[in-house]
Amino acid sequence: MLARLTNKHILLGVTGGIAAYKSAELIRRLRDAGAEVQVIMTPAAREFITPLTLQALSGNPVHTELLDPEAEAGMGHIELARWADLFLVAPASADALARLAGGIADDLLTTCWLAASGKKAVAPAMNQQMWADRATASNIETLLARGVAVFGPGSGSQACGDIGAGRLLEAVELAALCADQFESRQLTGRHVIITAGPTREALDPVRYLSNHSSGKMGFALAEACAEAGARVTLIAGPVHLATPPRVQRVDVVSACDMLGASETAVNDAVASLGAARVVFIATAAVADYRPAQVAGQKIKKGLKDDTLDITLIKNPDIVATIAARADKPFVMGFAAETQQVEGYACDKLSRKRLDLIACNDVSRGDIGFQSDDNAMVVFWPDAGQGSSAAAPGLGRAELAKAPKTQIARALVGLLAERLAAAPGGTVAGDASLTRHADETL
Numbered sequence: 253m254l255a256r257l258t259n260k261h262i263l264l265g266v267t268g269g270i271a272a273y274k275s276a277e278l279i280r281r282l283r284d285a286g287a288e289v290q291v292i293m294t295p296a297a298r299e300f301i302t303p304l305t306l307q308a309l310s311g312n313p314v315h316t317e318l319l320d321p322e323a324e325a326g327m328g329h330i331e332l333a334r335w336a337d338l339f340l341v342a343p344a345s346a347d348a349l350a351r352l353a354g355g356i357a358d359d360l361l362t363t364c365w366l367a368a369s370g371k372k373a374v375a376p377a378m379n380q381q382m383w384a385d386r387a388t389a390s391n392i393e394t395l396l397a398r399g400v401a402v403f404g405p406g407s408g409s410q411a412c413g414d415i416g417a418g419r420l421l422e423a424v425e426l427a428a429l430c431a432d433q434f435e436s437r438q439l440t441g442r443h444v445i446i447t448a449g450p451t452r453e454a455l456d457p458v459r460y461l462s463n464h465s466s467g468k469m470g471f472a473l474a475e476a477c478a479e480a481g482a483r484v485t486l487i488a489g490p491v492h493l494a495t496p497p498r499v500q501r502v503d504v505v506s507a508c509d510m511l512g513a514s515e516t517a518v519n520d521a522v523a524s525l526g527a528a529r530v531v532f533i534a535t536a537a538v539a540d541y542r543p544a545q546v547a548g549q550k551i552k553k554g555l556k557d558d559t560l561d562i563t564l565i566k567n568p569d570i571v572a573t574i575a576a577r578a579d580k581p582f583v584m585g586f587a588a589e590t591q592q593v594e595g596y597a598c599d600k601l602s603r604k605r606l607d608l609i610a611c612n613d614v615s616r617g618d619i620g621f622q623s624d625d626n627a628m629v630v631f632w633p634d635a636g637q638g639s640s641a642a643a644p645g646l647g648r649a650e651l652a653k654a655p656k657t658q659i660a661r662a663l664v665g666l667l668a669e670r671l672a673a674a675p676g677g678t679v680a681g682d683a684s685l686t687r688h689a690d691e692t693l
């Protein structure tokens with residue numbers, strides 16, 4: 253989930269409390285998760301931890317002064333406020349909470365707070381009696397009513413010897429809460445079923461036919477769909493990947509297993525939500541053929557034979573089977589090709605009656621199967637203004653090379669757009685769009 257922080261701009265306000273030292277660890281966590289961090293310190297904060305430490309950890313100069321012509325000539329206070337996707341004050345002293353709640357702008361931190369239009373959060377840290385005081389409680393209520401997120405505080409033993417509520421949350425908890433702020437709601441109310449990874453087609457008890465799919469793209473998509481608020485079922489072939497949080501995983505081995513699990517998941521989802529709210533995404537690299545017969549015992553090397561003939565039979569086409577249903581969900585396919593990538597993808601889109609297809613060139617070596625990166629071109633049936641010159645009758649979008657986690661989030665954005673573009677907020681089952689694709693290709 254921390255992946256949501258990738259490339260996010262976090263403005264961290266550090267105020268004067270004993271927990272200011274924890275901001276150093278927090279900056280590391282945020283940066284490890286891919287966020288860019290700028291730091292503002294109050295004068296009191298600088299009594300507890302040096303700007304030099306936070307500058308070294310954030311990789312940016314620390315901002316301290318409001319009335320500083322030099323600082324204003326660089327990234328001035330308004331620019332800094334606008335830069336922030338999330339402005340987090342951690343630790344937030346009782347004094348800072350009072351000034352933020354009161355709309356006071358008497359230093360750089362509070363002035364930027366008023367000027368910031370992005371997400372805002374505070375992580376209070378103070379003595380338990382200061383936290384329990386009605387003035388602090390009322391300031392927190394005011395901030396909550398304005399949409400400010402309040403992270404913590406935790407409770408336990410305090411630096412002053414007291415025991416109670418008022419401890420700053422740990423850096424790892426704060427980083428996770430920051431990531432939660434970027435959860436989108438693009439797929440709320442949808443059930444997304446995703447196939448991922450390779451399939452294995454048994455030849456005998458110890459051998460199988462398979463391919464190089466790592467499953468990384470499908471797992472990244474499952475995570476991105478869950479982040480976007482969807483219920484997610486991930487049907488995974490044999491891969492070495494951890495299940496993303498909030499994703500229900502079903503492990504399968506062969507193409508036939510994968511088809512069975514896909515049909516069961518689609519049946520259940522359609523029965524509970526209706527086809528218009530169900531999305532089927534086929535990222536799995538399903539084996540096209542399987543051995544016609546699986547030997548009961550290990551096939552032994554023939555003493556005389558230099559060759560071994562194996563008869564293969566066609567596997568079921570999972571994505572086409574789901575797309576051919578009378579109660580068809582929205583269906584998105586993937587095409588990993590080594591030549592004529594876009595042509596094959598457009599053909600697959602129309603032939604299999606898909607609503608969206610993402611294709612990539614796996615011959616490139618720097619993207620695709622085992623790589624952490626990908627680059628994709630996406631097509632969808634589009635008779636209107638979105639229709640591209642390169643592929644008449646189809647909408648087209650290019651996603652430049654990026655980590656698969658980022659590509660996944662971009663794909664979720666495109667998917668949400670296509671779902672919303674259709675009458676009733678879904679393109680699923682829209683015969684006119686599908687027919688148009690068939691006619692133009």
Ligand SMILES: Cc1cc2nc3c(=O)[nH]c(=O)nc-3n(C[C@H](O)[C@H](O)[C@H](O)COP(=O)(O)O)c2cc1C
Nearest residue numbers: 267268269270271294296297345346347348377378
């Ligand atoms: C040793 C020491 C520790 C302090 N720790 C805290 C604290 O944990 N939380 C808090 O709200 N105030 C604490 N204070 C009081 C704040 O430093 C004081 O209210 C200050 O004005 C806060 O300024 P700022 O909000 O501009 O950073 C502490 C003061 C001292 C001397």
